[in-house]
Amino acid sequence: MLYRETGQFRTSYAADQAIFPLRQDRIGLAAIALVAALAVPLLADDFFINTIMIPFLIFALASIGLNLLTGYAGLLSLGTGAFMGVGAYACYKLTTFFPEVNVLLLILLSGFFSAGIGFVFGLPSLRIKGFYLAVATLAAQFFLDWCFNRIGWLYNYNASGAIEVPTREAFGIVLTGPTATPLARYMAVLALVVLMTWLASNLVRGRIGRSWMMVRDMDIAAELMGIRLLRTKLLAFAVSSFYCGVAGAMMVFLWLGAAEASSFGINVSFQVLFMVIIGGLGSLLGSFMGAAFIWILPIVIRAVPATLGLDIGAATVEHVSFMLVGGLIIFILIAEPHGFARLWQVAKQKMRTWPFPY
Amino acid sequence: ADLYVPLLTYRTGAYAGSGIPIADGMHDYLAMLNERDGGIGGVRIAIEECETGYDAQKGVECYESTKGKGALVYNPYSTGITLQLIPKASVDKIPVLSMAYGLSAAAEGETFPWIFNPPDTYWDGASAIIRYIADQEGGLDALKGKKIGYIYLDAGYGREPIPLLEQLAQNYGYELVQYPVPGNQMQNQSSQWLNVRRDRPDYMVMWGWGAMNPTAVKEAAKIRFPMEKFIGVWWAGGDDDARPAGEGAKGYKTLNFHGVGADYGAIQDILEHVVKKGQSKVASPDKVGENLYNRGVMNSVFIAEAIRTAQELTGKKEVDAVDVRRGFENLNITEARLKEIGLEGFMKPLEITCEDHSGHNPVYVQQWNGQRWEPASEWFEPMTDVVRPLLEQAARDYVQANQPWPERAEPCG
Amino acid sequence: MGEILYLILIDPFVQMAELPDFFLQVLWEGFVSGILYALIALGFVLIFKASGVFNFAQGIMVVFAALSLVGLYEAGVPAFLALALCVLIMLGLALGVERLVLRPLVNQPDIILFMATIGLTYFLIGLGEFIFGGEPKVMITEELLLPTGSYAWEVMGGLVIFQQIDIAAAVIAVVLMTALGLFFQNTRIGRALRAVADDHQAALSVGISLNQIWAIVWFAAGIVALATGIMWGARSDVSFALQIVALKALPVLVLGGLTSVPGAIVGGLIIGVGEKIGEIYWGSMIGGGIEGWLAYFIALAFLLVRPQGLFGERIIERV
Amino acid sequence: MSATSASPILEVNNIEVVYDHVILVLKGVSLTVPEGGIVALLGANGAGKTTTLKAVSNLLGAERGEVTKGSILLGGDEVQSLDPNELVRRGCIQVMEGRHCFGHLTVEENLLTGAFTRKDGAAAIRADLEMVYGYFPRLRERRRSLAGYTSGGEQQMCAIGRALMARPRVILLDEPSMGLAPQLVEEIFEIVAQLNRESGVSLLLAEQNTNIALRYATYGYILENGRVVLDGDAASLGSNEDVKEFYLGMSSSGRRSFRDIKSYKRRKRWL
Amino acid sequence: MGLMTLERPGGKRRRHLDEVLLALEGVSLRFGGVNALSDISFDIRKGEIRAIIGPNGAGKSSMLNVINGFYQPQEGTIRWKGRERRRMNPYLAASTGIGRTFQNIALFKGMSTLDNVMSGRALKMRRGLFWQLVWIGPARREEIEHRRRVEEIIDFLEIEHIRRTPVGKLPYGLQKRVELARALAMEPELLLLDEPMAGMNLEEKEDMARFILEVNEQFGTTIALIEHDIGVVMDLSDRIVVLDYGRMIADGTPQKVRREQAVIDAYLGVAH
Ligand SMILES: Nc1ncnc2c1ncn2[C@@H]1O[C@H](COP(=O)(O)OP(=O)(O)OP(=O)(O)O)[C@@H](O)[C@H]1O
Ligand SMILES: Nc1ncnc2c1ncn2[C@@H]1O[C@H](COP(=O)(O)OP(=O)(O)OP(=O)(O)O)[C@@H](O)[C@H]1O
Numbered sequence A: 001m002l003y004r005e006t007g008q009f010r011t012s013y014a015a016d017q018a019i020f021p022l023r024q025d026r027i028g029l030a031a032i033a034l035v036a037a038l039a040v041p042l043l044a045d046d047f048f049i050n051t052i053m054i055p056f057l058i059f060a061l062a063s064i065g066l067n068l069l070t071g072y073a074g075l076l077s078l079g080t081g082a083f084m085g086v087g088a089y090a091c092y093k094l095t096t097f098f099p100e101v102n103v104l105l106l107i108l109l110s111g112f113f114s115a116g117i118g119f120v121f122g123l124p125s126l127r128i129k130g131f132y133l134a135v136a137t138l139a140a141q142f143f144l145d146w147c148f149n150r151i152g153w154l155y156n157y158n159a160s161g162a163i164e165v166p167t168r169e170a171f172g173i174v175l176t177g178p179t180a181t182p183l184a185r186y187m188a189v190l191a192l193v194v195l196m197t198w199l200a201s202n203l204v205r206g207r208i209g210r211s212w213m214m215v216r217d218m219d220i221a222a223e224l225m226g227i228r229l230l231r232t233k234l235l236a237f238a239v240s241s242f243y244c245g246v247a248g249a250m251m252v253f254l255w256l257g258a259a260e261a262s263s264f265g266i267n268v269s270f271q272v273l274f275m276v277i278i279g280g281l282g283s284l285l286g287s288f289m290g291a292a293f294i295w296i297l298p299i300v301i302r303a304v305p306a307t308l309g310l311d312i313g314a315a316t317v318e319h320v321s322f323m324l325v326g327g328l329i330i331f332i333l334i335a336e337p338h339g340f341a342r343l344w345q346v347a348k349q350k351m352r353t354w355p356f357p358y
Numbered sequence B: 001a002d003l004y005v006p007l008l009t010y011r012t013g014a015y016a017g018s019g020i021p022i023a024d025g026m027h028d029y030l031a032m033l034n035e036r037d038g039g040i041g042g043v044r045i046a047i048e049e050c051e052t053g054y055d056a057q058k059g060v061e062c063y064e065s066t067k068g069k070g071a072l073v074y075n076p077y078s079t080g081i082t083l084q085l086i087p088k089a090s091v092d093k094i095p096v097l098s099m100a101y102g103l104s105a106a107a108e109g110e111t112f113p114w115i116f117n118p119p120d121t122y123w124d125g126a127s128a129i130i131r132y133i134a135d136q137e138g139g140l141d142a143l144k145g146k147k148i149g150y151i152y153l154d155a156g157y158g159r160e161p162i163p164l165l166e167q168l169a170q171n172y173g174y175e176l177v178q179y180p181v182p183g184n185q186m187q188n189q190s191s192q193w194l195n196v197r198r199d200r201p202d203y204m205v206m207w208g209w210g211a212m213n214p215t216a217v218k219e220a221a222k223i224r225f226p227m228e229k230f231i232g233v234w235w236a237g238g239d240d241d242a243r244p245a246g247e248g249a250k251g252y253k254t255l256n257f258h259g260v261g262a263d264y265g266a267i268q269d270i271l272e273h274v275v276k277k278g279q280s281k282v283a284s285p286d287k288v289g290e291n292l293y294n295r296g297v298m299n300s301v302f303i304a305e306a307i308r309t310a311q312e313l314t315g316k317k318e319v320d321a322v323d324v325r326r327g328f329e330n331l332n333i334t335e336a337r338l339k340e341i342g343l344e345g346f347m348k349p350l351e352i353t354c355e356d357h358s359g360h361n362p363v364y365v366q367q368w369n370g371q372r373w374e375p376a377s378e379w380f381e382p383m384t385d386v387v388r389p390l391l392e393q394a395a396r397d398y399v400q401a402n403q404p405w406p407e408r409a410e411p412c413g
Numbered sequence C: 001m002g003e004i005l006y007l008i009l010i011d012p013f014v015q016m017a018e019l020p021d022f023f024l025q026v027l028w029e030g031f032v033s034g035i036l037y038a039l040i041a042l043g044f045v046l047i048f049k050a051s052g053v054f055n056f057a058q059g060i061m062v063v064f065a066a067l068s069l070v071g072l073y074e075a076g077v078p079a080f081l082a083l084a085l086c087v088l089i090m091l092g093l094a095l096g097v098e099r100l101v102l103r104p105l106v107n108q109p110d111i112i113l114f115m116a117t118i119g120l121t122y123f124l125i126g127l128g129e130f131i132f133g134g135e136p137k138v139m140i141t142e143e144l145l146l147p148t149g150s151y152a153w154e155v156m157g158g159l160v161i162f163q164q165i166d167i168a169a170a171v172i173a174v175v176l177m178t179a180l181g182l183f184f185q186n187t188r189i190g191r192a193l194r195a196v197a198d199d200h201q202a203a204l205s206v207g208i209s210l211n212q213i214w215a216i217v218w219f220a221a222g223i224v225a226l227a228t229g230i231m232w233g234a235r236s237d238v239s240f241a242l243q244i245v246a247l248k249a250l251p252v253l254v255l256g257g258l259t260s261v262p263g264a265i266v267g268g269l270i271i272g273v274g275e276k277i278g279e280i281y282w283g284s285m286i287g288g289g290i291e292g293w294l295a296y297f298i299a300l301a302f303l304l305v306r307p308q309g310l311f312g313e314r315i316i317e318r319v
Numbered sequence D: 001m002s003a004t005s006a007s008p009i010l011e012v013n014n015i016e017v018v019y020d021h022v023i024l025v026l027k028g029v030s031l032t033v034p035e036g037g038i039v040a041l042l043g044a045n046g047a048g049k050t051t052t053l054k055a056v057s058n059l060l061g062a063e064r065g066e067v068t069k070g071s072i073l074l075g076g077d078e079v080q081s082l083d084p085n086e087l088v089r090r091g092c093i094q095v096m097e098g099r100h101c102f103g104h105l106t107v108e109e110n111l112l113t114g115a116f117t118r119k120d121g122a123a124a125i126r127a128d129l130e131m132v133y134g135y136f137p138r139l140r141e142r143r144r145s146l147a148g149y150t151s152g153g154e155q156q157m158c159a160i161g162r163a164l165m166a167r168p169r170v171i172l173l174d175e176p177s178m179g180l181a182p183q184l185v186e187e188i189f190e191i192v193a194q195l196n197r198e199s200g201v202s203l204l205l206a207e208q209n210t211n212i213a214l215r216y217a218t219y220g221y222i223l224e225n226g227r228v229v230l231d232g233d234a235a236s237l238g239s240n241e242d243v244k245e246f247y248l249g250m251s252s253s254g255r256r257s258f259r260d261i262k263s264y265k266r267r268k269r270w271l
Numbered sequence E: 001m002g003l004m005t006l007e008r009p010g011g012k013r014r015r016h017l018d019e020v021l022l023a024l025e026g027v028s029l030r031f032g033g034v035n036a037l038s039d040i041s042f043d044i045r046k047g048e049i050r051a052i053i054g055p056n057g058a059g060k061s062s063m064l065n066v067i068n069g070f071y072q073p074q075e076g077t078i079r080w081k082g083r084e085r086r087r088m089n090p091y092l093a094a095s096t097g098i099g100r101t102f103q104n105i106a107l108f109k110g111m112s113t114l115d116n117v118m119s120g121r122a123l124k125m126r127r128g129l130f131w132q133l134v135w136i137g138p139a140r141r142e143e144i145e146h147r148r149r150v151e152e153i154i155d156f157l158e159i160e161h162i163r164r165t166p167v168g169k170l171p172y173g174l175q176k177r178v179e180l181a182r183a184l185a186m187e188p189e190l191l192l193l194d195e196p197m198a199g200m201n202l203e204e205k206e207d208m209a210r211f212i213l214e215v216n217e218q219f220g221t222t223i224a225l226i227e228h229d230i231g232v233v234m235d236l237s238d239r240i241v242v243l244d245y246g247r248m249i250a251d252g253t254p255q256k257v258r259r260e261q262a263v264i265d266a267y268l269g270v271a272h
């Protein structure tokens, strides 16, 4: 019985409602925090930080955004990429207008723009449901894509149509642009992601999170219990897009350094959806696990032949990695349709009863 | 150590059709140098392909994962990836060779010391096409009142030439009609070509890539557009772009700045030293010498020559990226040198200077005869006088938009 | 202001009237693309109808089928034998998917099955490129005895051009849809399909063999994919870029209703014609290239009126 | 009379069922349905009745449950590994708890899907359809409306009728009386008994309405917490004191009013 | 929790049977050709237990749906707490004190029992997005306060042991009980129960009856109840409406209704 909760009594409702009521969970969390904030910066090289940690965290945030919408409020969206794009372009315009302002603030502010856009594209959700709604969000995806391409103002009429991140700082440290060190960018990303994850976890365990889940599980019953569907759904769209928008802004400003419309294409939407579902719908922890899996797995697969000294062509590796990723996704869904989050729960359940099977 | 040259290529995805022959050409020439000469200056080249799928994120990932291994130069083969790498280049001190693609303004060596885009920028290409059209019509004055259609991939790549084409339209009085093709509509261009049919432009200019090209050629044939008045940029000139349209594609033209075919010493060496030994990935030996294959070869010629120049300049054999940048900036491929490396007549001599990283080099027009590409014009110069000031302005704009942009610190020479 | 209104409300119609032959051509092109969209959508509908699975892999199945055909031909197999072999390949695919993907996922939520088909998409992309390489291939139109010429029809002082291959596509599409429509409508199997889509577990409990049903529809969808692949391949080329086109089937699908074979046709035609007219007569006002999203907005407009699409099954809301 | 007197058509031997790999629900349940018998499965909420029935008809897979131990014999053959449709083909059909009609099919189409496995021709199927309509005239009235829009009781009739359409040898009925008007409950049991008498259909019946279940059943099992705690023929069960008190609501003073339960319960708690 | 039963004075409960809480007048509801309800008029008085019975498909559930605004009747008016409405809407109904349970359980399947019951408090919780995000402070205080009420209800209905279980996995009978808990959490004035005892055995029905009675007496909640178990209906209700094919065929006290021939013919079969 490795994972024992006996002996840990919750004496108040407040304690019972803590995010991690169990001591073992709290210890685990502290360990992860320590690794993320200390071990990674001290030990990891630039490649690890730039190619694995930063994008992983950013995608985890985007997954949380989509998870709020799809996992909690039950509204399927295929427009995540575009909403991330709105955040990125908004942030770009903001830095153009307010070059002196703390760039982290601007990144957060840009979330409001995508929240607004998300709100607008959420409007049809009152009438349209399920896969039909997914098409409405695809409309957003393709329309916004087109806007990023066609509206020159968005990219300051740059001839190549791309947005390039200027050098900006926060608290006297250069955070964006080519001269920003990976470490500084990593710490900024980590701080923002931790902050926003904490906010999200607050949100989903309270009244609003519950009203989303009500709408997800049975919208008619929710309505009959006094939930105003449109409001609730729109709030979900807005908050979710906010998260995606911030993730998009971070993606361009703290990771890629430049982007064009195609950086926010439908593929990104699918990628994030994958993360959410593999991680587990309706689980914030799952968002992290899903993001880690979907982002890191192909990198690992690509690295394997080289480390083994095998001379397989880059293209072949890519083909195999496609097959592996596809196959693994199916495999995981079969093994546990509720994703890693559930797998983790079951594992905990087993640990609780260990060494007995039930 | 070896000379480590990562190649960012794409043999998968929607643009693989254009990406594969280029990747083959790039790889095979370098491999041939290893086989035939034991590398460059006696040092072997370590070639590593990294698959980008023409995707900016994966491209950056490739960059990050290879730069630590001592990469000497990057060839992103995607305007999107190039744009991401431009600011990184001066920080990481690794030159970027974006051969006739990428940011046109990067030709300004004073502003972009780490970026090289020889032999021509997109603006050179656009101006060359206009000049060619004018020649056909009997002089620049004859352009007045003409209607020129511009069909392009609606992305950074296709949009890059628009300011120049608009500028020239003002100068010469032709009308420019634009037909954007969204990336997700590449294979479904009937609307664009219906519009073409209605607007009846006198000429069509195309900036296409990947699956967009063969579709466009087919559609043009379908609406019975006179193919000899349909002119693509050099990237729209793959053999597989014209071939699917069969007879209908006969007469289709594109720009080019190198020879096609396998009748060059170096290409023959590739066949002998690489393809025959089964070290190449080409699907069949016939593909060697096709237009985009040769483009890849030319790209590798630049790399190899830059490294060789760097070796000469520094006197060391195992040069690093900073040296290679110098090598590029002092690159001077003369007639004699071309002859030496078995590429006589393959391209025009080319020289890169600190101010001009591109060179506004001559181009020619080739035409599809139903089987293969044939030259359809003499070599001629793009409109350097128009392009140059625009490039300077664009570079200034870029710097303006990306403040603080580092001043050039690298000495010339 | 007045000028803008004129441009939006009047001028396009003036244009249509001025060049009636061109308008006819636009309609024809719209019709043809509509038919092609409908073909892709048909594959989706078959599977959705039978299992409630939104099969994202339909697009890649189109590519895969076409690639196998051309690949086999290039490997020296005669055209029609290659066609027959392709049918077998699609059968194998259907059986494999049923066995390895669907069967273990019985009774899971729609979105999980949807995800699994995206996984399948990745797998097939990898496998396809692994076997056939990424180079585009030329469809063996003539070898399959499909016509390639065109007819020009002089009318209203102009010319309307009909590609023979497009006419063939229309004919094949109509034949396929009628056949499938008849097969699946009101027969024992048809009823079973809809039952499965409603409730996997209950379908099992009355003795409907999900395995068999799924194998059948996936095979049917595979055949449709093959036909679609040949037609699209003849229009441009056979490459992995084609799968993007398949996304166009989504608005068609929801407009017609996810479960309706006739809906796929009508939806296809509405979207095909609608987006052509929109692009040609209105698109250039805002810079062109609006086809990418116009179809979705057309579909959205219809959905706001009928949330289940034109011919879709009513969404049952009860407590 | 004991259950073993006739040859058993259905035998469940000591099965264990686990959901999600961790939740053990049935802990060794054994039961026997004799050929032509009506066997009732009784028990409180959550005792595992539904799970037992689903284990027999092999529908657990769809809920991530599995039989980890024991065996199930239908007509002497092991059937745990058979597909559900194969079971139906062999004449064993389940009426699921909670109706599970196909909402987007009309009532008549729902009934017809019940005949999916039958091969005896359209005429026979039509005849049976008429038979079902004869049993449930309400269904005939609503035959053209989508099942999803019919009332709860109508759906229940539809689900039962659908199972009858398969001409089964064994029917597993999960709470057939749920949501039906009292008259209809009687009727349904009448119908079931009639089928049993006339066509020798065997029945395994999970039912909360103990009263009526024991009236029609020949034998009964009482399930508690995933275990069989009591079994016996219907008469002896009906006269068992505990069963009387907790399942039939009869005390020595006859039926007690629901109004009085409160104080009664309180008293029981104080004890 | 103050649910200790008071000794009932002389076995009679105190009622305000004169005060009409809800009245339907001439309500008709049609679906295409089906007349689910035709010209129904009846009232529910404050504090009573009102049963609605009738054969399957009579329109009972539809009636509840009309009352809380899920169906809009084609004709007729609804008078709720003295205000006349042409039609009700679900939000209004919920926010002015109509709570309900459903015939086909409509719980939020992905949520735990506790969350389901908490969801009944949705209308009573006020803290906005900002405080919810911050959590510490007002939002948490509010949550805890409501949690306390919810725990009381959970204790009352004796479902403590399944507090954390996802409701989708509960057996049918317990799901019904959770649904009742959720409705109670809304603290409704009028509680609509649609077959609360379906699928329960006697013991469980007795429990349920006890809960219903206690709710009615302790909170003074008015209850409208649909149930097919005639014993339950006759014992619990003060007045009964009988529907048949959308028409109302009887209305009155149990003693009166059980003797009416129309009711016996249409529903009871035999006199109870
Ligand atoms: N899918 C599932 N996953 C996990 N546990 C389950 C699942 N289905 C049922 N259970 C559990 O199995 C036990 C038995 O449930 P079952 O539905 O068989 O009871 P039942 O006797 O039919 O009850 P009722 O009379 O309420 O229908 C219950 O404790 C229930 O919580
Ligand atoms: N949304 C709807 N669309 C069409 N018909 C409906 C709808 N809702 C109810 N009906 C029909 O109205 C009639 C009354 O249904 P209702 O659900 O009110 O019956 P009920 O009295 O609750 O019956 P039961 O006891 O079986 O639950 C039924 O015939 C039903 O088919």
Ligand SMILES: [Mg+2]
Residues within 6 Å of the ligand: D049, D050, D051, D097, D174, E171, E172
């Ligand atoms: Mg049960």
Ligand SMILES: [Mg+2]
Residues within 6 Å of the ligand: D151, D152, D153, E060, E061, E062, E103, E194
């Ligand atoms: Mg009802």
